[in-house]
Amino acid sequence: MKSLTHKEGFLHRFVDFSHSFPEQIAIRDLDADETVTYRDLRIRAEECNGFLHALKVSPGEKVALVLPNSVDFIAYYLAVIGHGAVPVILNYKLTAFELGNVLGISKPSLIVTTGALFEQHQDLFQPTHALIVGNGDEPLENATVEATLPRQAQPLSLPDDNPIVSMQFTYRGIGKPLAVCHRYLDLTQSSDGLHEQFHPQGVGSVHLVTLPLYAIFGLSVMMVFPLSIGATLLMTNTLLNRDLAQVLSEHQVTFACLVPDVIRYFNSRLAKRKGPRLPLHPHLMMYSGGSHLPADEGEKLGKLLGCAAVLQGYGLTESMPVIVQSSVGEVHRGAMGRPISGVELRVVDAQGQDVVAGRIGELLIRGSMVIPGYEAAPEINARFFRDGWLHTGDLVWRDEEGHVFFYCQRLRISKIKAQMVDLAEIESVALKHPDAVRARAYIVPDHKEVNVLHLSVEGDGELSQNSVTTLLSRYLSGFKLPKIIEIVPLKEALHAR
Structure with a gap:
């Protein structure tokens, strides 16, 4: 693979497509029934850049994006890069405890979020100024509603070197999040390396976006890659409520990524589907990401849909x-x-x-x-x-x-529902229980090779499954909650009886 120059980075390519193919559809949002062209998306990103200018965000400052998959997420991501700032990309589903940990590490100067999320985490967000996406005119303490700012678009400044274009977080089994930064040309080069292994994609290709864009796999494969080749992002956050075969056929999807749990779910649903197979794109590529997929599950989905194996x-x-x-x-x-x-x-x-x-x-x-x-x-x-x-x-x-x-x-981490789980973090939260003395989290694969999280807690007094579950739910996201909790009486207490 040849070394890239800054003019070949993904934002340069996106802006070029917005001028050479302005009416090409960049995003088709199935949930909002909204279609956004490449020109529309560039204009929206320039408006977002104007809001950053109005709030006096300086180049090099960190801007946290706490947003679900949406046109706004994509537009603000492009705007932050085009402003010369650093996007801090956070999982909007995190609890206040988890968000507090990553905000404490990243220390952004601005948080871009929705009104609902701001209300949910108002105490957490207020030390940092927040920009609320969407409409609204009620004054908020230490927050600005986007609709109250003047719409003065600012052109995107294209990077002239290899700046940081994402800060994300991961775990390595030490009980706390670690900050990971990726750079402009490196992210582009990764996308190009993948494309060399795919049926050629470009203008007219349709990429089904179901993975969260706050994760690196979603960001790089489901957003940066298609926008740098002129493809269409077919977005939905409600795929589980839809007929997968119908979506793939109706929109002639050429590229789709699903996590193993979703593949298992659709294998079960499609096995019961009535009627003839629907015509799919002849070069439809189905990929699995997020965690390991057993070969038979990928082959099963291909057979049920009438396409190549995942x-x-x-x-x-x-x-x-x-x-x-x-x-x-x-x-x-x-x-x-x-x-x-x-x-x-x-x-x-x-x-x-x-x-x-x-x-x-x-x-x-x-x-x-x-x-x-x-x-x-x-x-x-x-x-x-x-x-x-x-x-x-x-x-x-x-x-x-x-x-x-x-x-x-080998490390004390695992994937549950394609999300990273640090076993040490779960243990440390369990030990916040006043009657817990020791805790051990571990993974047991079930008969379908799906990881199941177990937690053993040793203690006495008021320690119970219900009290531990309540405690964990207060601090941790749902995917981190153990499916099985075992309460072990203290050996010392048993001997004293």
Whole structure:
């Protein structure tokens, strides 16, 4: 893969498309029944940039986006980059406790959010000025409603180097979030490397967007990639309430990514679907991301829809997607694929020595799309970044042709519903219970290879399943809540009886 110049970055490409193909549809929002052209999206981003100017946001400052998948999320992301500021992209579904942790690390000068989310987290957001997207004229303390600002569009300033264009957060089993920053050309290069493995996409291609854009996989594959090639983003936050086959057929989708839990869900629904198969795009590519997908589930969805089997990929918040099964090349059943251009990988044993094909070892990766380290975390960086290699903590093996197969995760983290769960964080919250003495979270795969979170808490007094569940719900997002909680009486208390 050739090295990119700043003029070949994704924002440059998007702006070029907005001028050369102004009427091309950039976003079709199924939920809002809204269609946005490339010109419309650029104009909306320029309006958002005007709001940032009105609020005197300086280049280099951090702007937090706490928004659901929407046209506004995309427009503000483009505007923040085009303003020379740094987007801090946060999961809008986080609890106040979780949001407080990441806001404390990132320290943005402005939070862009909705009225409902501002009301929900008003005490948390108020120390930082907030910009409320949408209408409204009621005065708010330390917040500005977008509709009260003058609509004075400001052209997007295109980056002339390789600035940071996203700050996101991940976990590594140490009980606290870690800040990850990606840069302009690196994000573009990752998208280009993926495209080399796909049926060619471009103007007229339709990409189904169902993954959250606040995660790196959604941001890079579901937004940056299509907008840099002139494709259409088909957006919906209600896919589970829709007929997947109908959506794919009606809009002639060419590229779709789904997480394993959603694939299992549609396998069950489509098995009961009546009527003939609907005509799909002849080069429809279905991919799975977020966590490992068993091969039979991906093959089943392809058979039910009448298209090729679901392909897989692999990436981390620290790396963006770096391994992918090719839709135009050789695919090995059950593999995650081979590294894209610009990525090097090793599989090593406990002593750091490379293992032969067929042997299990830890996956190490490096390349321009892999970050050099977490922000302001030198001790943690020394553990995970050594000699230019990111130690992923994932155990894998390779076959003779270099296809990578996932085995298991070595760190005390896991994916639940395609979301990262840090077992140490769950334990630390459980220990906030006044009668808890020890806590241990662990994962048990069920009969469908779905990760199930268990929690064992040792203590006495008022410790109970209900009290622990109530405590965890106060602090943690729903996907982090254990499915099974075991209460273990203190051994000391038992001996005293």
